[in-house]
Amino acid sequence: YHFYLASKTTKEKLPIFTVYALMTALMIAIGWSGEAAANTWDLLAIAGITGMNVIANQIAFWILGHSIVYIVWMPAIASMYYLIPLLVNKPLYSDKMARIAALMYLIFSNNVPIHHLYMVNFPVSVKVMQEVLTYAVVVPSMLTFFNLWATVKGASVKINLISMWISISFAGAIAAGVTGISNANIAFDSIIHNTMWVPGHFHAMIFYSIVPAGFATLYYMVPMLTGRMWFSSKIGWLHMVGYMIGTTMVVYGFDALGLAGLTRRAEVFPRTPVYVTPEIISALGALIADAATLAWLGNLVLTLLKGRTANLEGLSMGEAINTVALQLGAPELSGFSAPSVIGLIRAEENKIRSFFTKAKMIK
Known part of the structure; x- marks a missing residue:
């Protein structure tokens, strides 16, 4: 080239x-x-x-x-x-x-x-x-x-699923990378060498940065490839929240097992709380993350079958991505959008401030 x-x-x-x-x-x-x-x-x-x-x-x-x-x-x-x-x-x-x-x-x-x-x-x-x-x-x-x-x-x-996933990938790379830097230290490695800390590190890289970047890409590529908008943005947000909660539990469990000295690939270990508790946390986290990802898969199938027409013909790549991102904005909370909720909180804050100001004047 x-x-x-x-x-x-x-x-x-x-x-x-x-x-x-x-x-x-x-x-x-x-x-x-x-x-x-x-x-x-x-x-x-x-x-x-x-x-x-x-x-x-x-x-x-x-x-x-x-x-x-x-x-x-x-x-x-x-x-x-x-x-x-x-x-x-x-x-x-x-x-x-x-x-x-x-x-x-x-x-x-x-x-x-x-x-x-x-x-x-x-x-x-x-x-x-x-x-x-x-x-x-x-x-x-x-x-x-x-x-x-x-x-x-x-x-x-603008807050939307694509910007959220790529932001998670950015921040997640920093968070996961820290555990790799500590792993490179000779003194610290003497503690966690060949333990579950090492899978904890690279699972953090996968869960927090690699996969989120993949989802950010898929969320705009699917409408561009299929010509259909996502069936439900709310399922998409549910997927993101469930995935992050579940994977965080997995990484926490792995790191805790590593610090407790459990070696990698151990199939038999003492049934003591220091090992059993992180194992259970990791297992439950995996189930939550899997359930969230299955929700995404269901959303994908419904998108292919019932998603509305995307109408992305003739748009540049940037315009197409931002058009899809607009459909994947933050969901409404109890009938109010996120900015509306913030506005209500600020209004109440102003009322309280006004009340105390008047009270001070009366005094």
Whole structure:
């Protein structure tokens, strides 16, 4: 694509969304190369063709172990870069910053496999190097979060399901990323190494950022692909609330189990409250999130069967997304819209203030 553009002597660049798609493709190639090397080595060793260096094999295996989180998160970042400027009707704050962040994600996502192997007998200098490299992954994330925040700053944002889901994806990436940063710390890793804290971290990334960006995308893509508006925006809001409550319970339960020392993939554990209670919380949370997602699925089926015509022909992408977003606005609460409820609260507040002002004057 770039050679083609160069031959046309044009300065056109790859769109930001496409840049992140390209980085994702490269991450897949690099990440799975380590997995392929480790698995091939296993088979050759079993067949007696080669020997086995267990530590080197583990390092090759874990090249994918870290990068896979970024492989599935990069499309979410791409969705943020694509949707947020359209929803706020403003250009991206810094195009160059977005491209630099994409390249840094590629560089740092695949070179930190040893931070999953801190308990292996590596030289301390190697472990410290890995800790520093892991913290370096924070830099492109901070560039991304600042860039998107600066884009939204000062804009008038309408509350709707699309803007809510993409906002959850933005905030959720920060919240989930914190548990990853702490996991990179050698001292803290000695406490939670290979425990349920690790699944808690990457489930938080999936539940709080990756999936919400996916839903933000689906909520505008379905009407565009099918030509039908969503059957019920209220079911959509119910889905969002139920999903977030349920997934938060799952992540909390996993993190609590990790801090209590329960190892990953443990099928048998002591029936003590420190383990049983988080297990129950996680299980109930999963049921709530699943029920909410089934509600979304039902809404999707009803949309395909009974949704009203979308009438998006001839609209630009931004106009089409904002048209769909308008239909997915905040639901009414007890006959009043959210702004009306706020207005009533303020009116009552003014009455109370007026009462005390008059009382002071009488006194």
